[in-house]
Amino acid sequence: MNDLEQFFAANTGRLIHKWHHYFEVYDRHFSRFRGKSPHIVEFGVSQGGSLQMWKHYFGPGTRLDGVDINPECRRFEEPGVRISIGDQADRGFLRSLAKELPPIDILIDDGGHTMEQQIHTFEELFPHVAPHGVYLCEDMHTSYWRKWGGGFRRRGSFVEYAKGLIDGLNAWHSEERGRFDVSDFTRSVHSMHFYDSVLVIEKRPMQPPSHERRGQALFADYVPPKQTNLQRLKRQLKLGEPR
Numbered sequence: 001m002n003d004l005e006q007f008f009a010a011n012t013g014r015l016i017h018k019w020h021h022y023f024e025v026y027d028r029h030f031s032r033f034r035g036k037s038p039h040i041v042e043f044g045v046s047q048g049g050s051l052q053m054w055k056h057y058f059g060p061g062t063r064l065d066g067v068d069i070n071p072e073c074r075r076f077e078e079p080g081v082r083i084s085i086g087d088q089a090d091r092g093f094l095r096s097l098a099k100e101l102p103p104i105d106i107l108i109d110d111g112g113h114t115m116e117q118q119i120h121t122f123e124e125l126f127p128h129v130a131p132h133g134v135y136l137c138e139d140m141h142t143s144y145w146r147k148w149g150g151g152f153r154r155r156g157s158f159v160e161y162a163k164g165l166i167d168g169l170n171a172w173h174s175e176e177r178g179r180f181d182v183s184d185f186t187r188s189v190h191s192m193h194f195y196d197s198v199l200v201i202e203k204r205p206m207q208p209p210s211h212e213r214r215g216q217a218l219f220a221d222y223v224p225p226k227q228t229n230l231q232r233l234k235r236q237l238k239l240g241e242p243r
């Protein structure tokens with residue numbers, strides 16, 4: 001059991017609601033911030049238990065910002081813990097929140113989990129995550145649940161949206177400039193990690209990737225056959241490869 005799991009297992013304080021497999025994911029991506037006074041933002045305060053867990057895990061000096069739509073959550077404000085009340089689907093609220101916040105080391109989206117909430121929160125807050133920070137969205141199984149606006153391969157679900165971000169990560173290799181270009185996302189994201197119901201995006205300032213050959217070649221390299229115009233056209237029209 002990692003320290004977060006232990007805290008959760010022993011918790012008799014404020015309620016925490018977590019899927020068991022999340023603890024391994026958290027520890028894998030968050031442990032490098034422990035003891036370094038990080039700034040953590042969590043959407044979804046609920047009964048305040050997870051804020052206590054983060055405070056314990058990251059240690060003294062941690063700055064926690066909890067965000068929730070429920071004004072009852074204000075009661076969890078204490079030194080080092082600020083609570084903001086608002087709707088994470090509301091871009092105006094998110095923009096004003098972002099203006100008030102210092103760069104975010106870790107953002108955890110555990111709010112209402114609808115597609116609109118997850119996408120708006122990502123679009124408005126991701127630019128405010130620090131250059132070496134982490135963005136984590138959890139409970140993405142709602143992308144498959146109709147009540148939350150999801151559905152298998154449904155356009156507009158957060159999972160489908162996140163699949164699009166994979167293109168952004170790889171845009172250095174685009175052959176279709178103008179249609180598919182290097183973006184701020186490409187330049188600022190080191191990696192995306194998909195787990196059951198969780199996406200973690202690790203930021204790092206990126207340079208165009210480079211490669212080289214080293215060592216002695218022993219025989220001629222395999223050269224992929226050039227596509228004929230007909231093959232290219234058929235592929236574009238999705239007619240399949242000729243036999």
Ligand SMILES: C[S@@+](CC[C@H](N)C(=O)[O-])C[C@H]1O[C@@H](n2cnc3c(N)ncnc32)[C@H](O)[C@@H]1O
Pocket residue numbers: 015016017018042043044045046047048049050067068069070086087088089110111112113117
């Ligand atoms: C899953 S609970 C959070 C659980 C908590 N982080 C924990 O680990 O115990 C979800 C919270 O999101 C809040 N929420 C729901 N819709 C929201 C919205 N549109 N904007 C902000 N918070 C919202 C709810 O009030 C609720 O407190």
